[in-house]
Amino acid sequence: MKFRNAVLGAVLAASPVAITGAEAHFQLIYTENTQIEAAGDVPVKLIFWHPFENGHVMDMGQPIEFYAVHRGEKIDLMDTLKQTSFKGAKNEAVAFDAVLPIKRSGDYVLVLNPAPYYEESEDIYIQQVTKAYLNRNELPTDWTEPQGLATEIVPLNKPTNVIAGSTFTGRVLAEGQPVAGAEIEIEYMAAEPDMATNAPKEPTAGPMPGGSVVAISDDNGYFTFGIPKAGYWGFAALGSGPAKEHDGKELSQDAVIWIRAYDIQ
Numbered sequence: 001m002k003f004r005n006a007v008l009g010a011v012l013a014a015s016p017v018a019i020t021g022a023e024a025h026f027q028l029i030y031t032e033n034t035q036i037e038a039a040g041d042v043p044v045k046l047i048f049w050h051p052f053e054n055g056h057v058m059d060m061g062q063p064i065e066f067y068a069v070h071r072g073e074k075i076d077l078m079d080t081l082k083q084t085s086f087k088g089a090k091n092e093a094v095a096f097d098a099v100l101p102i103k104r105s106g107d108y109v110l111v112l113n114p115a116p117y118y119e120e121s122e123d124i125y126i127q128q129v130t131k132a133y134l135n136r137n138e139l140p141t142d143w144t145e146p147q148g149l150a151t152e153i154v155p156l157n158k159p160t161n162v163i164a165g166s167t168f169t170g171r172v173l174a175e176g177q178p179v180a181g182a183e184i185e186i187e188y189m190a191a192e193p194d195m196a197t198n199a200p201k202e203p204t205a206g207p208m209p210g211g212s213v214v215a216i217s218d219d220n221g222y223f224t225f226g227i228p229k230a231g232y233w234g235f236a237a238l239g240s241g242p243a244k245e246h247d248g249k250e251l252s253q254d255a256v257i258w259i260r261a262y263d264i265q
Ligand SMILES: [Cu+2]
Pocket: 020, 021, 022, 023, 024, 025, 050
C-alpha cells in the first residue's frame, strides 16, 4: 500500500512550491447530464483539475485513447477531440472538448486513457485511466461490465443514478485482477464546468478539513462509500495500474470512475 500524499508530505516540508499537490488530482470526463432522452450529439469536456477545491488546473497532453463502449462495441471518439482551455479559480490550462454521438438506448461508457502528466512537485508521472457513464432511456446494457482496462474501478451500483444518502460500492481491478489495499481518493465535483464559458460554475461545496477523503480497498478489491450529497463524485485508486514507470521516472497509473448522485424528491 502506497500513500502518495504521505510521500508528498515529506516533499512539502522541504519545498513550499508543492502546496497545491496536497489536493487530489482528478481527471474529469464531464457531461452536463448522465440521463439522455433524445438521440443526438452530447458535448463532453476532458479536464485535469482539482474539482473539490476549485483549484489548480493541469495541462493535458493529447489523449492516447478516448472512446465510448455501447452494447459491448467501441465507438472511437478521438476524431471529435478539440484542444481548448479551462480557466479555474487559480489558473488556466489545456483541456479537450469532445462529442459523444448517442443513437440507440442503453449505457454509454466513456473511457479516457490520457497522456502521462509530469507532476513537478512530486517528480512523478500521473496517468489517470478514467471512466464515466451515460444512459439513454433507462435501458441497462454495459455498466456492470469491466472494460478490460490496465486498471479500472468496476461499479457495483448503477453509476448514473445513485441516491444521495445511500452508498456506492466499487471494485478496483488491475489487468482484470482485484487490487487489495488500494488507496482510493474520493472527490466531490464542488464546482461543475460551464460548457459555454470553459470556466467553473459557482461552487456548491468546499473541500474537507484534513485533506483528501480516502478509502482502502479490501482483500478482494472492494470499497464502499456513503454518498452524502447529490452531484458528481469521483473515485481514484492511486497507483493501482500495472505500469510503474514512464520516461525513466515513477508513474502513478490510477483508475478513476465518476458517478452521479441525485436527491430523492
Ligand atoms: Cu494536485
